Amino acid sequence: MSPAPRQALLSHIGEFQLIQSIARGFSSRGPRPLVGIGDDAAILSRSSGSHLVISTDLLVEDIHFSRTTASFYDIGYKAAVANLSDIAAMGATPTYILMAIALPSHLKYHDWKELYRGLSVPCKAHGVQLVGGDTSASRSSLFLAITILGQVEPNRGLTRGGAREGELIYVSGSLGNSAAGLACLTHQATQVNTSTLRQPMKFLVSRHLRPTPRIALGRLLSSRGFASSALDLSDGLSGDLRHLCQQSHVGALIREASLPLSPHLVAYAAEMNVDPLLWALHGGEEYELLFTVPPKYQRRLELAVKQLGIPVTAIGVMTPRRSGLRIAHPDGKTQKLLPQSYVHFSD
């Protein structure tokens, strides 16, 4: 990636490049992090015991969430999951969370409470305590800044940089549900056959508003040493797989026919006349894990996830770097998979 020109507008520079440029410009005499900027979370060593995992996230109204499709409870809930998911992607156990919020002054106390109530539910489910916060006014929209902490055994943290050629690519759950769920919410007024679609739409909306942080899976992958790399699907498979390839210096080939699609997604897509693959490949906010597994661990992994009741699917294989990121269609033809994930500053 070439350095950004000094006077370039931020809208012409991707977030990834911005973050890389921070990492280059900032150094210090202090202890180096084991994993720094550019992964789902940083890993900081301690003199003894488990390592500290930390991630921070700023969620902006009408960029990351909208009050037209989500209640305050929903916004809090999903903010917690997005952050728990970053810890899951490192193979770590979440421990503490902090939330700073900037609130438009016309909001009601009840709205604020609902935001925290939503945040608390997934946190409580994973034994995560709220240990810090800061509330200030905003003259414009609602902002949430969340920091989450976790811990992982030394040398067990999963990063985006560990994938090797020949390894299998896995995803948890099924793909595209969150993006389709958002479509359900935004197109509710559209004429659809709602009696047939009631169940599919209910499922998809629930995946959009109540995603599952894959903590148990992340812990399994790291503690048993099954995965060589992992990240969570927040930008969409095509975009997140690209991050994995870039940081691991490899290519990837995924098989279209292997992508796990829920019957609900297929039913809704058919009614809406949309190719469900578009949602599965490019839809964001899945909070499923994308990870790579050396072939020798395949059987042990699949047995272990079966015992835990976590659905995972092998969707492809890591290839040489020069092959880039490709998708094999059912007819055997392959083509370049271009990321269409959400890019900040692009609008």
Next chain:
Amino acid sequence: MSPAPRQALLSHIGEFQLIQSIARGFSSRGPRPLVGIGDDAAILSRSSGSHLVISTDLLVEDIHFSRTTASFYDIGYKAAVANLSDIAAMGATPTYILMAIALPSHLKYHDWKELYRGLSVPCKAHGVQLVGGDTSASRSSLFLAITILGQVEPNRGLTRGGAREGELIYVSGSLGNSAAGLACLTHQATQVNTSTLRQPMKFLVSRHLRPTPRIALGRLLSSRGFASSALDLSDGLSGDLRHLCQQSHVGALIREASLPLSPHLVAYAAEMNVDPLLWALHGGEEYELLFTVPPKYQRRLELAVKQLGIPVTAIGVMTPRRSGLRIAHPDGKTQKLLPQSYVHFSD
């Protein structure tokens, strides 16, 4: 404090009450923090070694800073100091920092770099590494969410709750400079005798834009066990002393004649026809430490700070809770000291 009515507007509820209400509503089966919400930072225990100190802060344009009186470099610099100061107030050593920013898309890459360059300078000076970040778009103004980490020896962390009746109240540095510096910046167009005031104004503006995080003092107070409580002056002496009294369940009496005022503040106030005490008592963003010391440690403390070259001043004494917060005027009369610190949501 009585519970807030369900439908109350947030503008009628102070930040302190909001944060208290979070702490009540949020609990979990996980490990309890040693110090949770309501102090400058949380303290989290570890199984061995030093304890983890963490604080998070959301800085909002035109609430916490303004681009009319501060450059991007200034904003980054001060954001770092505000957070380093929270770690200093706990008696801890800062280690790592994370910054998530939401940027209006019209900002230039250069502005963004300047923000980070400002942030890096006080961090580098204290050996603090940037280990995480997130950059997203904002449709409105500039937001910075900062999380800072530090470490402190077990049972050495300084809180707001440890002050006892009869202890001495100290502040570092001199008071009111930051608020007066802001006045210099906002009233630059005003007719003042600038040749006489050039030096005072330069000093005051520098205290406003380049405050000093009192890390070395905080470390001295905690490692030698001199202080029973501490916090940093971010809301202004009257407001912050009130927080200390509330959390320690004591009252306080400060002596007007003992308040440390810089000659520059006095000179500028005289020219502007302002009582410098108003700035000293109520001006925010000082980032000096306010701390309490048992009388038996007074001599040892004063010797130690002299050796380190850190100016500290005894300004009063902790009193019984029922006495409240009072100020003694030079004529011997005392009166209630009402906080006039900046209250979010009040405008």
